[in-house]
Amino acid sequence: MLDATTDLKSILKNPDLLVTKAYxxxxxxxxxxxxxxxxxxxxxxxxxxxxDLSRAQVAGAIAQAExxxxxWAKLTGKERAVILRRWFDLMMENAxxxxxxxxxxxxxxxxxxxxxIGYGASFIExxxxxxxxxxxxxxPGHQRDKRIMVLKQPIGVAAxxxxxxxxxxxxxxxxxxxxAAGCAFVARPAAETPLSALVLGALAEQxxxxxxxxxxxxxxxxxxxxxxxxxxPGVRKLxxxxxxxxxxxxxxxxxxxxxxxxxxxxxxxxxxxFDDADLDAAVEGxxxxxFRNNGQTCVCANRIYVQAGVYDAFAAxxxxxxxxxxxxxxxxxxxxxxxxxxxxAVAKVEEHIKDVTDKGGAVLTxxxxxxxxxxFFQPTIVTGVTQDMLVAQDETFGPLAPLFKxxxxxxxxxxxxxxxxxxxxxxxxxxxSRVYKVAEALEYGIVGVNTGIISTELGPFGxxxxxxxxxxxxxxxxxxxxxxxxxxxxV
Ligand SMILES: NC(=O)c1ccc[n+]([C@@H]2O[C@H](COP(=O)([O-])OP(=O)(O)OC[C@H]3O[C@@H](n4cnc5c(N)ncnc54)[C@H](O)[C@@H]3O)[C@@H](O)[C@H]2O)c1
Ligand SMILES: O=C[C@H](O)CS(=O)(=O)O
Numbered sequence: 001m002l003d004a005t006t007d008l009k010s011i012l013k014n015p016d017l018l019v020t021k022a023y024x025x026x027x028x029x030x031x032x033x034x035x036x037x038x039x040x041x042x043x044x045x046x047x048x049x050x051x052d053l054s055r056a057q058v059a060g061a062i063a064q065a066e067x068x069x070x071x072w073a074k075l076t077g078k079e080r081a082v083i084l085r086r087w088f089d090l091m092m093e094n095a096x097x098x099x100x101x102x103x104x105x106x107x108x109x110x111x112x113x114x115x116x117i118g119y120g121a122s123f124i125e126x127x128x129x130x131x132x133x134x135x136x137x138x139x140p141g142h143q144r145d146k147r148i149m150v151l152k153q154p155i156g157v158a159a160x161x162x163x164x165x166x167x168x169x170x171x172x173x174x175x176x177x178x179x180a181a182g183c184a185f186v187a188r189p190a191a192e193t194p195l196s197a198l199v200l201g202a203l204a205e206q207x208x209x210x211x212x213x214x215x216x217x218x219x220x221x222x223x224x225x226x227x228x229x230x231x232x233p234g235v236r237k238l239x240x241x242x243x244x245x246x247x248x249x250x251x252x253x254x255x256x257x258x259x260x261x262x263x264x265x266x267x268x269x270x271x272x273x274f275d276d277a278d279l280d281a282a283v284e285g286x287x288x289x290x291f292r293n294n295g296q297t298c299v300c301a302n303r304i305y306v307q308a309g310v311y312d313a314f315a316a317x318x319x320x321x322x323x324x325x326x327x328x329x330x331x332x333x334x335x336x337x338x339x340x341x342x343x344x345a346v347a348k349v350e351e352h353i354k355d356v357t358d359k360g361g362a363v364l365t366x367x368x369x370x371x372x373x374x375x376f377f378q379p380t381i382v383t384g385v386t387q388d389m390l391v392a393q394d395e396t397f398g399p400l401a402p403l404f405k406x407x408x409x410x411x412x413x414x415x416x417x418x419x420x421x422x423x424x425x426x427x428x429x430x431x432x433s434r435v436y437k438v439a440e441a442l443e444y445g446i447v448g449v450n451t452g453i454i455s456t457e458l459g460p461f462g463x464x465x466x467x468x469x470x471x472x473x474x475x476x477x478x479x480x481x482x483x484x485x486x487x488x489x490x491v
């Protein structure tokens with residue numbers, strides 16, 4: 001467990017994995033803007049000072065990526081697959097250290113952090129294999145002397161902007177398909193959590209990924225770097241994960257170059273418990289879905305709808321499970337629930353709780369900042385929640401489980417769909433006819449049926465409506481980094 005005197009390197013098996021310079025063109029460089037501090041959200045102390053790159057330096061990284069991409073694309077898919085496999089193997093061999101680095105800067109419990117390393121690495125493993133399967137096609141000609149071919153080619157340099165809540169996996173979920181397709185990659189991680197991105201650079205170097213193919217450009221000036229990514233003609237693809245609000249800004253900026261964009265944006269997931277559900281399974285699913293990463297995931301249950309006949313029983317079971325959570329430092333043994341990322345996150349949870357109680361709802365358990373202080377917060381359940389409350393429309397992104405009561409299946413589907421978001425949704429039921437009808441009626445990119453965890457590299461992850469554009473994961477994930485070329489041959 002880190003304290004004021006113990007620094008992060010001292011708890012790493014390989015201290016060299018804690019790198020703080022930027023990784024550009026295969027070189028480790030300082031920032032023209034000095035450094036910015038990375039703090040441990042559990043304690044508030046500075047974990048590291050990281051290179052703060054200027055917009056000009058990022059432009060330089062893009063130029064280096066452009067040059068490197070041309071050579072990288074000449075490799076066969078099989079050659080790229082071998083190198084990506086080595087990258088995957090290095091991530092797994094160093095998973096314990098990468099987990100400690102992640103927890104130190106993001107706060108999640110170490111077990112969850114190490115789990116994220118395995119999840120993040122799975123995208124490198126999967127897309128390394130997909131590198132060998134970028135198939136084109138031939139199409140029968142429209143005239144006797146014509147032959148039609150379809151080629152799939154890498155789009156070019158991909159620039160990525162990612163959030164702090166999954167500082168490893170949100171990058172590898174993009175870099176995996178990008179590099180497999182033959183693209184080069186320039187990653188600007190969230191300023192809260194750059195260390196997990198930089199160590200990916202260190203392992204990329206060890207794996208033999210050529211200089212300039214994978215670059216990490218930390219910067220405290222997010223909007224400046226975003227503008228460079230959107231305005232630099234060397235960037236052919238922008239891939240963003242974060243809030244819908246910022247996604248809109250980037251889409252507007254990228255439209256100037258008609259740039260191809262992938263957007264993984266905000267969520268507002270409904271979690272529906274029907275009266276024919278297995279209640280114990282539903283409670284287990286709700287706990288995983290709501291409280292993973294302390295509620296700070298885009299696919300967390302944001303609204304929990306429970307049919308009237310099982311509402312009281314479900315609420316009682318959920319309360320017992322919530323009160324068994326162990327809030328603490330992510331590096332401490334037994335911790336199940338870490339701190340929130342910052343004080344703004346705490347304020348949003350408090351705002352949502354107050355709005356519920358002001359409008360007639362009640363706190364069933366929790367509801368207050370935790371005795372540990374800082375950004376620790378009591379895991380909370382509120383009851384009597386209705387559609388007119390903030391928590392029904394806004395993403396809480398914290399340890400707040402709001403219970404809505406409903407009677408009728410059509411009503412709950414209407415309430416579940418009453419949002420601008422459409423990322424993940426969940427429901428628990430046994431009746432097969434109901435399962436089919438509800439899964440088809442929910443307006444979301446992802447539907448979990450009798451499960452609260454849907455995260456895998458094998459599924460096409462993404463949202464509809466204002467939750468995003470494109471899909472990450474599964475063989476579909478390669479398409480976002482490929483251009484399709486139609487070749488018409490006269491023979
Ligand atoms: N759909 C998904 O897969 C997914 C995954 C994780 C998080 N999210 C969403 O991300 C949000 C939480 O993450 P966050 O608080 O880091 O989101 P955010 O949108 O505030 O920031 C995301 C990233 O964008 C950068 N950024 C902020 N303003 C920018 C600008 N004007 N130009 C360029 N870059 C800018 C940030 O520094 C950060 O690196 C939630 O809404 C969550 O739902 C979505
Ligand atoms: O926060 C959003 C992440 O995409 C969550 S997941 O682990 O990929 O489901």
